[in-house]
Amino acid sequence: MASLKEVRGRITSVSSTQQITKAMKMVSAAKLRRAQDNILRMRPYAQRLSGILANLSSQTEGSENNMYSAKREVVNNVLIIAVTSDRGLAGAFNANIVKAVVARIDSKYRSQAAAGHVTVLTIGKKGLDAFKKRGVPVIEDYSNVFATISFDNVRPAAERAMAGFVAREYDQVDLVYNEFKNVATQIVRQEQFLPIEEKPVEVTDKAALLVDYTFEPSKEQIIEELIPKSLKIQVYKAVLESNAAEHGARMTAMDKATENAGELLKQLKLTYNRTRQAAITKEILEIVGGAEALAAK
Structure with missing residues (x-):
């Protein structure tokens, strides 16, 4: 014993840990509110822009300027954008992204x-850190980015991927991130970033087939400005989703850690009382034994 x-x-150590986890839970709760908003x-905005992007891409199919919709006959080089966090203590938040990327590579890009x-x-x-340990090349x-989340800070990552695709350095670019659903749930999303996927348009009115689309100011200018901006917004949205999901995951993990610390404290205090009682009983027995020995003399 x-x-x-x-x-x-x-007991002192667990109490200190419980105070830390409780404080981290409160900090994550405050940050989660802002990230969720x-x-x-x-x-x-991102969903509407994504729809416009898909429709615009289908309307400009075959255009030489639409570089981001060009599908390669053979996919030889692949780039995967993996959005994790800078800090841990968020449960399986980061591990789920790493596992999803590794599983995607094994199943879809094995060759x-x-x-x-x-x-x-x-x-x-x-x-x-995780991909370096696994030996996966990181460019x-x-x-x-997460120190100060803004569109300007996220934009270089999107531009790097876009430039690599246009230069044919990569034939396909995928995006893997955690989507925020609620405090306790984060959904791992795996999306094709480039080339832009064309969404099928359902036509219910035959007259709609005869619509003559007018591009203002011009088709070329729209391609040059709107499509790149839409792609950057897509990456920025993934970072915002991941940021909110991170705080939700950390809040849940710290709440569970605080509860576990409370249960451990109960067990330790019970052990302490039992040990103290045993020590007192032992001392009483020793005193009684000594007194009887003196009385016998």
């Missing part, structure tokens, strides 16, 4: 990976 001093030390404001033609662009320090590190 552990000594009273050891049990007291463990940001993503809820961004979602309608390319065997030839060393699968590369990862990491947004978040935890992803960078860029954008760990500083």
